[in-house]
Amino acid sequence: MERHEFGAAVRQLRESTAPAAVGLPIGRRRVRGLRREELGELAGMSADYVRRLEQGRSHPSAGVVNAIARALRIERAEYERLCALAGYAAADGQVPSEVGPGAMRLLERFTDTPMFVSDAAMNLVAVNSAFMALGHWELTGDPWEWNVAWRTFCDPFHGFKQSADDATDHEAILAARLRNALHRHDEFLRFLRTIDTTVPRNLQIHMIVDNYGTHTHPNVKAWLAKHPRFHLHFTPTSSSWLNMVERWFAALTDKMIRRGVFHSVDDLITAIEEYLRVHNDDPKPFVWTATAESILAKVRRGRVALQQTATQN
Structure with missing residues (x-):
């Protein structure tokens, strides 16, 4: 693999990706596209590692290639090109929701560092003993208690101390990751099932979603046909009314x-x-x-x- 070609491709994709396209606020920017720190946050890696990838100083694993592709929401053709440059076959993009015993042993090796593993929808799927030893994660059995985004926005940990800017950046990254998850049909189905189990059966459910291709997947269509209380309303491309809603917020x-x-x-x-x-x-x-x-x-x-x-x- 020509590492510098892969790195150049990643940099070109990063610089050509608009922040709004991945759910991030635009704000004042001195660089084109996304910052390395933003790509790192979305893809679950450090900004320094992104820099080394772009400079051709690191060999990406298949998981890293998939993470970058998901973070940037690139098209299938671009994803396959990245895989080819990295020397891997393109995968179907599904994110596992369970970890194996090997991964658990790896987590437990970090005896003094609290660590967790989450799926694409930010549900915790594994934690190590050091994480549980913190004692701040009070689990009641409610599935939402295991969701990092839910705890951040709806039931935050008062023991965590962040500056206002850090908290805003963290929340923006979480929101962007959730939007990324909804753009894959398997995660969208998991999201729908979670809503179905938590909303009382006597209520109709109306959802406003962007006009993306996820809802056209045969598995999603079949699930919605069996759950008629779900009503999807799609936002037209470049819809001015949605711009007004965003402007009000x-x-x-x-x-x-x-x-x-x-x-x-x-x-x-x-x-x-x-x-x-x-x-x-x-x-x-x-x-x-x-x-x-x-x-x-x-x-x-x-x-x-x-x-x-x-x-x-």
Whole structure:
């Protein structure tokens, strides 16, 4: 394998991937595409390892290739090209939900380091003794208690100390990983089954999902046909109404959350509800002000910039 070719391909994919495409906030950026730290977080590896891969100084395992492909949400053809450059056959992309005895023995070798293994949907599938010795993970038998994202957003550990910026970055990475999981039909089915077991049987379930190909898989279609209380509503590509929803949440974040100090989840919920009350007392609709001509002009400028960049490279 030509390591530098694989590394160059990874770097090109990373730099050409828009943060929004993998569920990350755009923010202010000095680099194109994703940062190495962001790719590392999404793929479950360090930024230094991503750098060594891109520089051709490390040989990736098949698992690393699959993790990078999932993190960047690349197309099948690009995935197969990465596999070919790394010297592996393309896999079907499924993520195992169990660990073998060998992996458990490896976890237990880290006697002084709390460690866990999760599946693509952030459900814990294995932990070592050092992790349980922390004593902060109180398990009640509820399946949600074993989900890292659920505990982070809905029932956080007050013993964990993070700065506001670190917490925001961590939550953004978790949300992006969950979105990645839903873009594979096996994980989507697991997600649907979890909802089915936790929502009372007498309730109908309406889900708003992006218009991706996961729901068209035969296994997903068959499952939904057997569970008629599930109703899927798809967002049209580039849907302006969804942009307005996202813009409203951006306003909530900028005007209230980032300006406030919250000592507990209850404080945060109270502040959000107060913001909703004030906003609903005098609601103002979002108005689309851009003209078709200005949008097309921006597309043309972007195309020229991309062509210039490609010529320079």
